[in-house]
Amino acid sequence: MKTIEIAGRYSVLANDTCCLSCGGAAQKSEAKPNEVCIDLGSGRGTDVLRLAEEVGEGGFVYGIDVTEEMIRKATTTAAKMGVENVKFILADLEQIPLHDEIANLIISNCTLNHVSNKPGVWAEIYRLLKNEGRFVISDIYSGEPVPEEYANDPVAVAECWAGSVTKVEYLKIIKDAGFSEIKILEESLPYPKGKIEVSSFTISAVKDEYSCCG
Ligand SMILES: C[S@@+](CC[C@H](N)C(=O)[O-])C[C@H]1O[C@@H](n2cnc3c(N)ncnc32)[C@H](O)[C@@H]1O
Numbered sequence: 100m101k102t103i104e105i106a107g108r109y110s111v112l113a114n115d116t117c118c119l120s121c122g123g124a125a126q127k128s129e130a131k132p133n134e135v136c137i138d139l140g141s142g143r144g145t146d147v148l149r150l151a152e153e154v155g156e157g158g159f160v161y162g163i164d165v166t167e168e169m170i171r172k173a174t175t176t177a178a179k180m181g182v183e184n185v186k187f188i189l190a191d192l193e194q195i196p197l198h199d200e201i202a203n204l205i206i207s208n209c210t211l212n213h214v215s216n217k218p219g220v221w222a223e224i225y226r227l228l229k230n231e232g233r234f235v236i237s238d239i240y241s242g243e244p245v246p247e248e249y250a251n252d253p254v255a256v257a258e259c260w261a262g263s264v265t266k267v268e269y270l271k272i273i274k275d276a277g278f279s280e281i282k283i284l285e286e287s288l289p290y291p292k293g294k295i296e297v298s299s300f301t302i303s304a305v306k307d308e309y310s311c312c313g
Pocket residue numbers: 105110111112113116117118119120139140141142143145146163164165166169190191192193207208209210213214259
């Protein structure tokens with residue numbers, strides 16, 4: 100397993116561990132023809148390629164990942180398949196080099212738990228969505244605050260729960276970013292990890308800038 104340090108926390112950035120699934124963000128996102136989509140933590144590009152087919156030639160899909168090798172693999176796969184309406188961008192999710200209000204849809208699968216500055220990423224999601232754009236995100240939350248001993252535990256990081264937060268904290272971060280009416284599309288029962296229990300869920304909300312922020 101290869102790890103690099105991002106903002107003080109070890110994030111798993113390995114080939115072997117890039118494709119753990121938390122839920123069905125891509126399957127539940129219902130991308131439509133001509134939409135612009137972004138996949139946060141695009142890994143090998145599987146979800147980006149799926150969305151590219153759904154949005155068609157008139158649409159476009161960006162995959163964002165902080166690991167060079169993932170970007171290279173995904174770009175190579177897209178080129179081999181002759182898919183032209185995609186671009187994979189090497190970037191940290193806290194600072195995405197795309198302009199404001201570019202996207203109709205933002206998805207992510209099993210990635211946001213890795214990010215230490217979660218409010219920063221949710222601010223980016225809000226910034227990048229067009230008004231009435233939506234996110235569909237699958238992730239893991241913890242039943243209680245994750246004990247500090249797991250913060251840099253390679254297994255906990257690889258299993259995508261070392262950096263997870265509780266459901267209450269997760270939903271508060273999203274609301275603070277400006278979203279309301281967050282829907283839970285699917286949710287697992289809690290399952291044991293280390294000394295705690297975690298759950299996975301897929302959530303969605305629409306950006307409504309006219310109801311945001313008083
Ligand atoms: C568990 S994998 C999920 C990959 C993909 N979404 C999937 O479902 O197969 C997490 C991915 O997020 C990327 N990642 C982790 N932290 C990141 C960050 N701060 N910024 C951008 N990408 C990040 C990793 O490089 C990895 O490819």
